[in-house]
Amino acid sequence: MFVNLNAGPSNRSRFLGELGSLSQTEIVLSEFKYRRGAEIFGEAEPAEYVYQVIDGAARSYKLLSDGRRQIGAFHLAGDIFGLENGGVHRFTAEAIVDTTMRLVKRVSLTHVAESDTAVARDLLNMTAINLRHAEDHMLLLGRKTSLERVAAFLLEMDHRLTAAGVMALPMCRRDIADYLGLTLETVSRALSVLEDKGILGFLGQTQRQIVLLDRPKLAELDL
Amino acid sequence: MFVNLNAGPSNRSRFLGELGSLSQTEIVLSEFKYRRGAEIFGEAEPAEYVYQVIDGAARSYKLLSDGRRQIGAFHLAGDIFGLENGGVHRFTAEAIVDTTMRLVKRVSLTHVAESDTAVARDLLNMTAINLRHAEDHMLLLGRKTSLERVAAFLLEMDHRLTAAGVMALPMCRRDIADYLGLTLETVSRALSVLEDKGILGFLGQTQRQIVLLDRPKLAELDL
DNA sequence: CGGTGGGTTGAGGTATTTCAAGGCTCGTGG
DNA sequence: CCACGAGCCTTGAAATACCTCAACCCACCG
Numbered sequence: 001m002f003v004n005l006n007a008g009p010s011n012r013s014r015f016l017g018e019l020g021s022l023s024q025t026e027i028v029l030s031e032f033k034y035r036r037g038a039e040i041f042g043e044a045e046p047a048e049y050v051y052q053v054i055d056g057a058a059r060s061y062k063l064l065s066d067g068r069r070q071i072g073a074f075h076l077a078g079d080i081f082g083l084e085n086g087g088v089h090r091f092t093a094e095a096i097v098d099t100t101m102r103l104v105k106r107v108s109l110t111h112v113a114e115s116d117t118a119v120a121r122d123l124l125n126m127t128a129i130n131l132r133h134a135e136d137h138m139l140l141l142g143r144k145t146s147l148e149r150v151a152a153f154l155l156e157m158d159h160r161l162t163a164a165g166v167m168a169l170p171m172c173r174r175d176i177a178d179y180l181g182l183t184l185e186t187v188s189r190a191l192s193v194l195e196d197k198g199i200l201g202f203l204g205q206t207q208r209q210i211v212l213l214d215r216p217k218l219a220e221l222d223l
Numbered sequence: 224m225f226v227n228l229n230a231g232p233s234n235r236s237r238f239l240g241e242l243g244s245l246s247q248t249e250i251v252l253s254e255f256k257y258r259r260g261a262e263i264f265g266e267a268e269p270a271e272y273v274y275q276v277i278d279g280a281a282r283s284y285k286l287l288s289d290g291r292r293q294i295g296a297f298h299l300a301g302d303i304f305g306l307e308n309g310g311v312h313r314f315t316a317e318a319i320v321d322t323t324m325r326l327v328k329r330v331s332l333t334h335v336a337e338s339d340t341a342v343a344r345d346l347l348n349m350t351a352i353n354l355r356h357a358e359d360h361m362l363l364l365g366r367k368t369s370l371e372r373v374a375a376f377l378l379e380m381d382h383r384l385t386a387a388g389v390m391a392l393p394m395c396r397r398d399i400a401d402y403l404g405l406t407l408e409t410v411s412r413a414l415s416v417l418e419d420k421g422i423l424g425f426l427g428q429t430q431r432q433i434v435l436l437d438r439p440k441l442a443e444l445d446l
Numbered sequence: 447c448g449g450t451g452g453g454t455t456g457a458g459g460t461a462t463t464t465c466a467a468g469g470c471t472c473g474t475g476g
Numbered sequence: 477c478c479a480c481g482a483g484c485c486t487t488g489a490a491a492t493a494c495c496t497c498a499a500c501c502c503a504c505c506g
Contacts, residue, residue: 408455
């Protein structure tokens, strides 16, 4: 379960592409597997590690005291998350399915960034990417209709994880709903509408394998 | 109207406190005044300057094609905004009232950051602060009720601009609504509810001067 | 003074939520 | 091997929070 290996350079370049210059510096890496549903870190916990999804998927969310949940982001293969500028996590993160992660000690990153401007630039870039996503998501949550939200979600997932024309969603309807600020029933209804319109189709009985039949029409719904 | 002065060090230290180390480096600064309602920069425009509010207030927003608007943030005295990591603005910014800004050339910042790690850290910190705000706002927009949203807004403004127990809001109800993902009528009704509950009071007839009479009760509504 | 730009409040409409029922899949244990 | 329960999803019907439309008030200003 806990495979503490110092990854060879070939692995690193393959999985740390997003960190650019990081792949050329010596940083302690280790792999770790999380079972479906397992908590990776909790909100307000000290941020000891930064995580990269090797295989699987994760969700980051905030909770209100009465249980209402807002998922801020999904993390898919290749994504890096859990990077915090202050030393504290602002979300709880959980594995959506059985997931393999690469872990990097956070302090080693910020320490290297002190002298290596390329690493510093990478940290800023990653934070800026997260910021952009959050800004776009505010518009979605504040002003879009349920159909527009689901359309935007599908386009985002299509962009991030479609292989061979099929998008295999790792997350359930409730996760999607909590990401989009809706209920799972509303998400389900919106998907049914899109199916009826011939914009998408389901593969198999699982309802998680989606084929986009009419991307242009979906994009129209996004605005 | 266009006062292009190289500010002296005393001014700088007073107004660039948030940029920490920046106040110790030579950076080209100039002042500029914007009339109420004037556009400061547009979404998707190249980001030439970074802005600091000296006096007044501004709003940053995104528009959908049919005019729906989501305000991502309000910028009050002392705030820095318009900082973009890529070279393009992600929001449109407008002056809410007549406003005086301090402008800094963006490229001069990123250039200095290449060699000065303290400046690089400041840029990362400011981006991280923006990210935190956006993350919290996603929770508000996705999961809070109208009363909770207005309560959270009042607490935020109270924290940022209350002087002598009175909070003088520069923005109108529509701005508040577009910030909170509501309509102006819903905001107005929520404020009336809070007034009826004895949680806040209005000063004068303008409806923009608010006194918080029961901060604890307001905080309860925030969760 | 009339017009314009806020702001409030009421009445009615509607998108989304809530509540409820039922179906399908899959893993587990008899 | 089949029965059974749990998890997930869909769909319908009813409830509701918020929006829309409309009227009105007040302050400000040319």
